[in-house]
Amino acid sequence: MEALKKNKKIFFNIGLLAIFVWLLITSYSQSKRKPDNIGELLNDFSWLGGKWPKWLDLPLMNWINSGFKTLNEKYGYIFEAINNVLLYMLMLVKNFLIQAPWPLVILGVIVLTYFASGRKIGTTVFVGFCTFFIGFLHPIFWQKAIETTAIMLIGIFLCVVAGIPLGIAMARSARTRNVILPVLDLMQTIPSFCYLIPGIMLFGLGAVPAIIATFIYAVPPLVRLTDLGIRLVDTEVIEAADAFGASKKQKLWGVQMPLALPNIMQGINQCTMMALAMVVIASMIGTRGLGDEVLLGLQQLNVGRAAEAGIAIVLLAIVLDRITQSYGETLQERTAPNTKKGK
Amino acid sequence: MSKIEINNVYKIFGNNPQSVMPMVREGANKEEVLEQTGHTVGLDNVSLKIEEGETFVCMGLSGSGKSTLIRHLNRLIDPTDGEIIVEGTNVMSFNKEQLIDFRRHKMSMVFQRFGLFPHKTVIQNVGYGLEMQGKQLEEINKTAMEKIEAVGLSGFENQFPNQLSGGMQQRVGLARALATDSDIMLMDEAFSALDPLIRSDMQKQLLDLQSELKKTIVFITHDLDESLRLGDHIGILNAGKLVQVGTPVDIIMNPADDYVKAFVKDVNRAKVIKAKIIMKSTKDSDDIDKTNLIKVNEDQFIEEFLPQIVCSNSNCEVVDKSGNVKGYISNKELQTSLTKS
Structure with missing residues (x-):
């Protein structure tokens, strides 16, 4: 031995x-x-x-193809189950947002921004106008934007559910980090079509492969920032928790997570932005949403229409960014060590 | 039985500390070990005893291993070899649960850069140790408020640490350590980050608190004046080795080696030496002129009666609290004690 x-x-x-x-x-x-x-x-x-x-x-190609084939034939029911669950969740979110009257949705966004930003009036008004302009650009964009948002919300939900625990695991053990880091590198560098197309073969055309692709594309920054956030917590603060007899669990939830939260929120913000970038690409596999408007405009050589849809995506990005970003900032102000608050 | 006993503790930092142990045991010094194996010797065969109710000051320059030593007491760092005995129990024998329990009830700690939780208010910070002990919220807040008052921070209990000045933050750190009511308090360069005025203020506060509470305090510092003021005993570390342990006067009057000598060279002796240390006892004092005497209490520092003697050109009669004559001091004794060695 x-x-x-x-x-x-x-x-x-x-x-x-x-x-x-x-x-x-x-x-x-x-x-x-x-x-x-x-x-x-x-x-x-x-x-x-x-x-x-x-x-x-x-003969890697042959191996992957045959592996993929058996996966599809023998374990197809697993993918079907995943497909059904995701689709159900997606419909729930989408139908709720589509059936709600549009002024109510805008109001909801405004209220959310107001509280997330720590009651900043300027940000709130700005976000309210951005939301209004999405529909104002073209009436059809409103519904498309909601479809896009629904896909993103589910994607981000998956990212949070899987990404944050992974980040915690990485921060806790160097060995886990060494295993996960190359996987994250792979996810970030592999061209997105390499998993979009197999996604279609497993889940069929539509929203579900888009959600999966969004997840693969957007989860790495969240994992990395969660890991970093936890490891960046001041060592003396950790020592203090240890010295007073905090158990591992008490340390994680009482000290490390609250202090890592600004970084984790930054991760969720990055996650959101990357998910939005995926929207246009995903439209090429038949996902409905703002992305397919861009694609349609380009196919018809209708520059104006493509530009309009592009601006709508940017507006949606601004809205989501402001909400997640400002929440992280309000947290940061309180937890930043040893900085005096201007009064 | 001593409150804390440290026996032959070694700490080596590096990839494979055990492999270096034989070499260190044979007496290789820090530089040799680092050069030949890439390992850093943190502590080299340190043994000491700390008695109940005393303030033990551990002193040394940065890198001498003093912060490493204090972290061994509550096992924030585990030794490579040796045993640490607190109240008769070997701390090294504890399993995880026992260790957590030990940290919750037996020891508390104050940190150099305060180590406060920035997301908790002052009262939540002070109550943290009690929260870990599993006390009810009501009791936590009651005890925490008492301690906040004791360190003079009433009215700030709902502020966040970053709204307080450095001195106030360290008071929070002190209150947090006091709140758990543990017998032993570890203070890791607790006042080093504070400016001189606040530092001397905090030292006084600690002395006042200590005269009431009689805790066992292990205090780390690189400041000799601080250690002379606070310490009942002082241990001096150099490159991981304990070079001298003694009372403040021992250290000043009989420095063990050049390192300690360099340390005490610039100390203001008049400030730390008491009359009873330098006096000649009554029976040896025949040669002292007793016509013109000034009464001095035996616990007074030289500094306090020196001006009087110089002005009146007289000798001192040293008395104890009840007025009994214990000895005499002439200019000759003053001269020897104040001359730098």
Whole structure:
């Protein structure tokens, strides 16, 4: 055991090497273009020069395709269940907002902003006008904006439910962080079409793959900022909690989370903005909303219409940004350490 | 039995502290260990005893390991080797629950940069320890208010820490530590971040509180004047090693090595040495001229009676509280005690 522990790194590296060799052998044996006899490679070294040899080809594509196929065939019911749940939640939000009279919705947004911003009149009035202008630009935008908002709200809800606990887990253990960080990097760098299209195959056209795509696209900043927020809490404050005998749970909910909240709110704000950026892309897989107006305008070469829809998206972004941002700011004023409040 | 006993504690920071232990035990110093293994020696074979009801001041420059040492007492840091015994129980034997219970009831702590919870009001901060003890809200608020009054912050209980000045924030920290009613109070450079006037104010407040409460206080500082004023005993740390433990007068009169000598070099001796320390007892005082005497209490500092002697060109008669003559001081004794070694 002791020897194993000491040489952990060496064993790990040997393991990696073994996997690499195994990949080489399997890809060679599965290749259709390999030479008839392996001995040829040792006599004729022409494969080392010029082009990449055709038999040196990892069959990742085949693996993923067959894996995807079995996933779809055998576990289709799981995706159907997810699909139904998300669709149900979406309809609930959407129908509620669409059936409500539009002045009432604007009023709701104004009241929400007023309290979230810590009773700032300027922000509230500004947000009220922005909301009004979404419908004012084109009557059809009102409903489209609500459809977009509904998709985003569900997406953000999923982000919060999954992202914040993940962030907490990362802040608590360096090992978890090392595992999750590359996954987040992957989610942030992989082109969104790579998961939009499989999304369609699993969930069908429409809103649900858009929600999934929104989640994948928007959750990384929330996870990162939750993790960062918790780790940035002053070490002396944490020591104080420890010194007075706080348990791990008491420390998390009584000290770390409240003090990390401004950062977490910033994460939710970033999450919202990225979700909105996804809206236009998602319209290409048939998701209804403001995005498809932009797409329609472009397809008809109707620059005015595309611009109008674009402005509507910007307005929606401003509204959502102001609400989430200002809430974070009011929190920050109170919890910022050692800054005097101007009176 | 001492209140706190620290036996042969070592602390090494690095990837594999145990592997360095044999080398440190053989007496390798901090620089050698760092150079050869990349590990930092925090504490090097520290042993000391702290008695109930005394103020023990631990002094050293930054990096000498004093903050590390105080964090061992409530196990915010675990030692690499050695034992820490509080009231006869080895703290190292505690499991998680026992440790939490121990921290809730036995020890409280005051921090250099206050360590207040910025999202809680003053009264919530002061009541935090009681909240952890699981007390009812009513009782928490009652006790917290008492302590807020004791440190002179009445009227500020519903403010947030960032609305208070540094001195007031540290009073909150002090009140929070007092509120749990633990026997032992750890103070980690508690007054170092305050300006000189407020610092001396806070020292006085601590002395006043201590004369009533008689807690066991472990106080960390890098300021010799502060340690002489507050400490019943002083321990001096250098590079993780405890170089001298003694009363304030011990430290000044008999510094153990050059490091301690450098420390006490600039101290105002007249301010810390009492009459009874330097007096000649009655039977050795035949050579002192007793015609022109000034009465001095044995607990008075030299500073307090020095001007009188200089002006009147007389000698001192040292008496105790009930007026009995204990000894005499002539200019010769004053000269030796005030001359820097």
